[in-house]
Amino acid sequence: MSKAIDWSLCVITDRRAAGDRVLLDVVRAAICGGATLIQLRDKDASTREMLELGRALHQITREAAIPLVVNDRIDVALSIGAEGVHVGQDDMPAALARQLVGPHCLLGVSAETVEQAQQAECDGADYLGVGAIFSTPSKADAGSPIGVTGLANIVRATRLPVLAIGGITPDNAAAVFDAGAAGLAVIAAVVTAPEPEAAARRLLAAKRRGGEATMSR
Amino acid sequence: MSKAIDWSLCVITDRRAAGDRVLLDVVRAAICGGATLIQLRDKDASTREMLELGRALHQITREAAIPLVVNDRIDVALSIGAEGVHVGQDDMPAALARQLVGPHCLLGVSAETVEQAQQAECDGADYLGVGAIFSTPSKADAGSPIGVTGLANIVRATRLPVLAIGGITPDNAAAVFDAGAAGLAVIAAVVTAPEPEAAARRLLAAKRRGGEATMSR
Numbered sequence: 001m002s003k004a005i006d007w008s009l010c011v012i013t014d015r016r017a018a019g020d021r022v023l024l025d026v027v028r029a030a031i032c033g034g035a036t037l038i039q040l041r042d043k044d045a046s047t048r049e050m051l052e053l054g055r056a057l058h059q060i061t062r063e064a065a066i067p068l069v070v071n072d073r074i075d076v077a078l079s080i081g082a083e084g085v086h087v088g089q090d091d092m093p094a095a096l097a098r099q100l101v102g103p104h105c106l107l108g109v110s111a112e113t114v115e116q117a118q119q120a121e122c123d124g125a126d127y128l129g130v131g132a133i134f135s136t137p138s139k140a141d142a143g144s145p146i147g148v149t150g151l152a153n154i155v156r157a158t159r160l161p162v163l164a165i166g167g168i169t170p171d172n173a174a175a176v177f178d179a180g181a182a183g184l185a186v187i188a189a190v191v192t193a194p195e196p197e198a199a200a201r202r203l204l205a206a207k208r209r210g211g212e213a214t215m216s217r
Numbered sequence: 218m219s220k221a222i223d224w225s226l227c228v229i230t231d232r233r234a235a236g237d238r239v240l241l242d243v244v245r246a247a248i249c250g251g252a253t254l255i256q257l258r259d260k261d262a263s264t265r266e267m268l269e270l271g272r273a274l275h276q277i278t279r280e281a282a283i284p285l286v287v288n289d290r291i292d293v294a295l296s297i298g299a300e301g302v303h304v305g306q307d308d309m310p311a312a313l314a315r316q317l318v319g320p321h322c323l324l325g326v327s328a329e330t331v332e333q334a335q336q337a338e339c340d341g342a343d344y345l346g347v348g349a350i351f352s353t354p355s356k357a358d359a360g361s362p363i364g365v366t367g368l369a370n371i372v373r374a375t376r377l378p379v380l381a382i383g384g385i386t387p388d389n390a391a392a393v394f395d396a397g398a399a400g401l402a403v404i405a406a407v408v409t410a411p412e413p414e415a416a417a418r419r420l421l422a423a424k425r426r427g428g429e430a431t432m433s434r
Contacts, residue, residue, distance in 0.1 A: 047307065075295075079317065100292060100296065
């Protein structure tokens with residue numbers, strides 16, 4: 001897969017946030033609404049369960065011709081032939097992750113500070129997940145929100161595309177794009193939304209608004 | 218590493234079972250007592266924590282010239298250059314694990330039945346972890362114990378070396394060797410023992426007793 005990726009909207013899977021709805025249906029709806037990237041994240045699943053979910057997701061993302069990125073579990077990513085992996089600061093160090101996945105796999109790295117962002121760039125990251133921007137119920141262990149100011153500081157310090165994560169909603173998404181984010185990474189805003197397709201559309205509409213605002217400055 | 222391995226005593230790490238004692242000290246003591254194989258197992262650790270513990274254990278096992286096997290996490294095994302991986306029935310399927318680790322890495326597979334044992338052999342396993350033999354507090358999700366009779370049935374059905382696991386103690390270890398096990402895999406019997414070195418020695422003494430009993434039949 002070429003690395004010319006549309007970073008606009010990464011939807012992160014969360015079986016619990018999906019509630020009684022089948023996660024695969026939620027992901028299909030999100031893709032219909034314009035999601036450009038899917039990240040499989042499941043810290044509770046067994047390896048076998050994660051492989052099964054990953055294979056099912058990969059079938060959906062391949063049909064949609066968008067990348068599937070696996071959070072943390074590089075073994076799972078390699079097994080299912082996912083297009084990418086994403087590592088946090090408690091996961092495999094980025095440089096080691098790059099060695100394991102080779103040069104052609106997308107590598108995303110979570111960064112909360114300028115230092116972490118620059119280190120990730122040195123270590124071979126293709127993109128950054130930066131946040132938490134706003135406070136979020138999806139990830140209880142996230143630090144204090146860095147806000148759009150913190151986001152803008154990191155965007156200025158790196159050449160990598162930045163996906164903003166943490167508490168993103170259709171109402172604050174335009175400000176996030178204004179701060180220079182290449183895209184949004186969301187769990188709750190799409191996966192727990194009553195209508196995931198419409199939720200994805202509303203988030204993407206903010207990119208156009210944000211872009212116009214940026215251009216008119 | 219050559220695959221001419223001494224399977225006699227595999228000690229499985231368990232941070233919680235080690236209690237207040239440093240796990241690395243417990244492992245060193247177990248090796249002094251004769252442990253021939255160490256398995257890193259930690260279902261609760263972050264990937265980063267598991268890498269750090271894995272590297273520290275690997276230093277100890279390399280000095281002792283015995284293999285380190287990583288449970289479930291093939292990504293961690295590849296990262297630290299461990300000599301082996303061990304997969305359970307909820308982990309990566311054995312055939313896929315073999316593809317990821319290549320032909321020279323030890324591959325252990327958990328089997329509870331003759332069918333699982335034969336499948337693992339087809340899938341490229343180097344050894345089997347068979348059990349639970351007896352009931353055990355270390356693994357609450359283990360099925361009903363298969364006993365030494367179940368163990369002997371599996372030993373007869375496979376050419377692979379069988380490590381017996383589950384509730385093994387110095388008192389029942391001779392019966393386990395008599396049933397044809399190539400070795401014992403233990404957590405509690407060594408890691409929670411007041412004196413891990415002495416505990417390892419007592420378990421290995423059963424191999425000699427079991428061997429003599431077998432030879433005198």
